[in-house]
Amino acid sequence: MSPTGSAIGSRILRSRALAALTSPHGVDRYLEQVNPMWAAHEVRARVVEVRRETTGSPESGTAPVATITLQPTSTWRGHRAGQYVQVGVDLPGSRRRTTRCFSISSAESGPGERFTLTVRAHDEGQVSKFLVHEAEPGQMLHLSQADGDFTLPGSPATPSPYPLVFITGGSGITPAMSMVRTLLRDGYDAKAHRKVLFLHFARSPEDQIFADELAEIAAADNDIDVHLRYGEQIFSEFELRRLVPDYRNTDTWACGPGAMVELIQAAYAGSDRLRLEFFEPPRISGGEAAEGDVVFGRAGRSAANTGESLLDQAEALGLKPEFGCRMGICFTCTSKKTEGTVRNVITGAESSLPDEDIQICVSAPVGDCVVDL
Amino acid sequence: MTAQKTEETTTQEHVVPGDVLLNKLTAEQLDAFGGELDAIRQRVLSELGDEDADYIRRIVKAQRGFEVAGRALFYLPPAWPLAVASLSVSKILDNMEIGHNVMHGQYDWMGDPGLNSRMYEWDNVCPSSQWKYSHNYIHHTYTNILGKDRDIGYGILRMDEEQEWRPYYLGNPLYATLLMLGFEWGVAMHDLEFERIISGEKSWAETKHLHAGLIRKIRNQALKDYLLFPALTGPLFPLTFVGNATANLVRNIWAFNIIFCGHFPAGVSTFSEEECENESRGHWYYRQLLGSANITGSKLFHTMTGNLSHQIEHHLFPDLPARRYPQISEEVREICQRYGIDYNTGPLGRQLFSVARKICRLALPDRKQARRSAAVTRPAFAA
Structure with missing residues (x-):
């Protein structure tokens, strides 16, 4: 399709008329049935190539790394160098869609243009292991738009004595x-x-x-x-x-x-x-020793506060809260804190509001804390 | 008069069929019973995977196919009955096997936003958020507790002897027929609790938070079914309009009948609030069991009912994928037999007849009720 043709096409796909006709499901729920690469709003990508970068070595405890080339749907708006993307994979067998964030390794992409992810197959990372070991050309992945402020300023090439x-x-x-x-x-x-x-x-x-x-x-x-x-x-x-x-x-x-x-x-x-x-939140370190008790209200479980993130503490008690990126990006783990103070382990900001929605993967309790989990 | 009536109610002994049986089961037996059902639940949860995901995706694909085919066939006037049939199947699949079940969170484990209870919206005038409150929370938590489960008669009908008879209920069969024909509207208005507004227990202003969502949903549904799709067929506008209305009607009648057969045939029991205070897990299961009935039929029939033909299993395990209900029904039935609990099941015709008879019988004042009132008033005469 010519560029103008596809522009008109995507305008029709995103029109209010088509939204009304496909209500309440939306255009994408119909397009995906015909061709997974057709989308009006959602972003998906087909794996084009998987290239092994390093093999890793069991002795030194390093895992293999692969670069995955992706062809996104035309809804991909492109990315600025340094940004990340959320990648959702329907894991084989369990069929649970699991989402993790990965930085994009290729040069800036334009709308609908290919890009690459370079991923290390961490032992505990189901998505990264899938991408390195099991992904094959033709498979579909679910994406977000690129996001993140870890980017270069508009014009880095301004002459300057500072590198x-x-x-x-x-x-x-x-x-x-x-x-x-x-x-x-x-x-x-x-x-x-x-x-x-x-x-x-x-x-x-x-x-x-x-x-x-x-x-x-x-x-x-x-x-x-x-x-x-x-x-x-x-x-x-x-x-x-x-x-x-x-x-x-x-x-x-x-x-x-x-x-x-x-x-x-x-x-x-x-x-x-x-x-x-x-690419993983900093461990909670320094500061005063952890105090108080953490209570998970709905599960009726409680334990002494270890100072770790609430997600880690919940998991240590055998709870299985929903989570995604584990680094404060995707908001999958957002839960209600009913009482107590928590510190954001990335920004260091503390908050004590009751009935507050917090991301439990990057929130550590400061003293007693009650979470609706 | 009012004071006397209250006294009557308190002195009157509360007898429901469930009590008689419940007295036969000790607390330990109920715990063991609950434990056996919990084990089924755990087993199915651990097995969820490929088969369930493939099944629901296949159903979604079929539903989208029927919908597109239905909309397209309206362009061929001779194929009008086929178009209506196709669109009816689409709406039934969408509301029952997909919508109802997805909104229960049966497929939340897949992590697919398109099949997630928090995000799914169905092809029905009732907004999913209001449905999830009245159905998932109120109905499934307080199943068959009189005064709490508003699905008993939907605030319109008399579906239980424990609901006190009033002359209004003479219209029971008429109200049931009207509710059947406009079932999606009945479901949409359910949360407004009209009967409590009329009786003055609740003010119209208290329902204000529901209005915007309700109006938006009704507008969207009406826009596509009664304006846009008919208009797209140009001169065939009236035919398409009537066709879409018919498909909505077919879905209403089907859903009403399946749901009434699952909840109201003879033998299904209701409970009082006092009986369910601090109830054990075993008692909860027991209440769910006595509050539901199954319908026997073919595999295709089960799919078209959203597997709500297995209402018993659904009430025991509302968040397990419904396609699992037929698989575990034999086991549930066997457990029920061992504990001497009635497992209510039968073919569609029989269950329908049973429901219809109940609707008609309860339109009239209950003979047993009359006797009981007489028994209560007799000592008053003596005194």
């Missing part, structure tokens, strides 16, 4: 990779007069995602310096200071496991130049 710094760990490399790929695709080169510094920590060279591409980027004549560090050390402030002495005044994008992000946060000492992306 752009990316600090990443493990599979946290994906959003930074999307940014670097976007810069390079859009002609970022030595004439931009603003250096890019890419500092990445991985377990071992075998476990390095995008190794060949990073080597090419490092070797090419551009303003991008790539520094790869291998070993058990997840982050080194000393290393960062050596590369960027005035790092606290430098625009930085950091993404990695929770423990790494905590170290980076400490190093930047509250500087607003630091932008963070978690």
Whole structure:
């Protein structure tokens, strides 16, 4: 279909007339019966290719990584480099649709354009294991639109003595990779007069995602310096200071496991130049020891507060609350807190309102707390 | 007069068929009975998966197919009966096997927003949110408790001897017929509790929170069935209009009959509020059992009733996928036999006849009721 043709088509599909005719189910509930790639509002994608990045090694406890190329429906609005997408998979056998968030690893996409996810098959991650081991070309996935503020400013190529710094760990490399790929695709080169510094920590060279591409980027004549560090050390402030002495005044994008992000946060000492992306929430650390009791009202269960997130504490008691991303994004786990104070483990904000809807995956009780679960 | 009446009610002994049997079961027996049913529930929950997901998706596909075919066949005037039939099947599947069951949360475990109880909206003038309150919560929690379960007679009919007879109930068969013909409207108006507004227990203003949702839903349903789709067939407007109305009517009659057979044939029992205070899980199951009746039939028949032909199993396990009810019915029946609990089942014709007879019989003052009142008043004469 020509671009104008498909524009007219999608306008008809989203029209109020068609919404009225297909009430109460909506246009998408009919289109999906004919072709899963047809949609008026929802976003779905067909798996086009699954490429193995690393094989992982059982000895060092690392899991394999794969890059999955997706062809989204025409409803996909595109993404900005650094954003994530929620991916829903109908798991084989149990048929439970499980949704997780993944950063997009390819350069910025336009409406309806293909993009890639790069995923590590974590042991406890059902969706990531499915994507790496079981996904095959032709399979359908359910998506959200791209979201997230972990993105580059409009024009990073403004000449400046301060570099752009990316600090990443493990599979946290994906959003930074999307940014670097976007810069390079859009002609970022030595004439931009603003250096890019890419500092990445991985377990071992075998476990390095995008190794060949990073080597090419490092070797090419551009303003991008790539520094790869291998070993058990997840982050080194000393290393960062050596590369960027005035790092606290430098625009930085950091993404990695929770423990790494905590170290980076400490190093930047509250500087607003630091932008963070978690792919797991930071463990609740420091502060006063956990006090009080947590009560799950509907289940009639209670226990001493361990200081962990309410979701973790509920699960430890054998409850099975609904959850999705486990990082405060998807709102699947939203529950009512009837009494007590909770702290958002990502922002640190505390709230004590009664009968308040909270995301239990990123809320930890401060003292006694009652949740309607 | 009023004071005397209250006294009568308090001195009057409350006798329902369920009590007689209940007295035979000890608390321990009831607990064991509940335990056996809980075990069935746990087993089915652990088995949910591919088969259930494929089944409901197949039904949804069939429903969409019948709907599109029905709408399209209105363009061929000779195929009008076929169009009506197709659209009727679509609406029946949508309301019963899909809508009613999905809104019970039977498929929430799949995590599919299109089959989620919080998001599903059905092809019916009753807004799903109001339906879920009056049906899932009130009816399924307080099943057959007089004064609490508003589904007993829907506030219009006299469906139980314990409902005191008034001359108004002489119209019982007429009201039932009207309710059958306009069943979706009856269901939509259910939450407004007209009978309590008329009797002055409730004010019109108290129903205000329901109005916007109700009006929106009615508008959307009327717009597509009585304006847009007829208009799209151009000169065939009147035929399509009547066809859509007929499909809605067919669905109303079908749903009414299946639901009345599931709840009101002879032998089904009602309970008082006092009997159900602090009740055990076993007693809850027991009440659900005595409050429901099944209809026997073919596999296709069961599908067309949304498997509500297994009303007993549905009332025991309202949130298990309904396609599982026929599979577990033999087991439930066997358990009932062992505990000496009546398992009410029969072919559609017999259950319908039983319901019709009950509607007519209760239109008249109850002979037993009259005797009982006489018994109560007699000592007063003596004194």
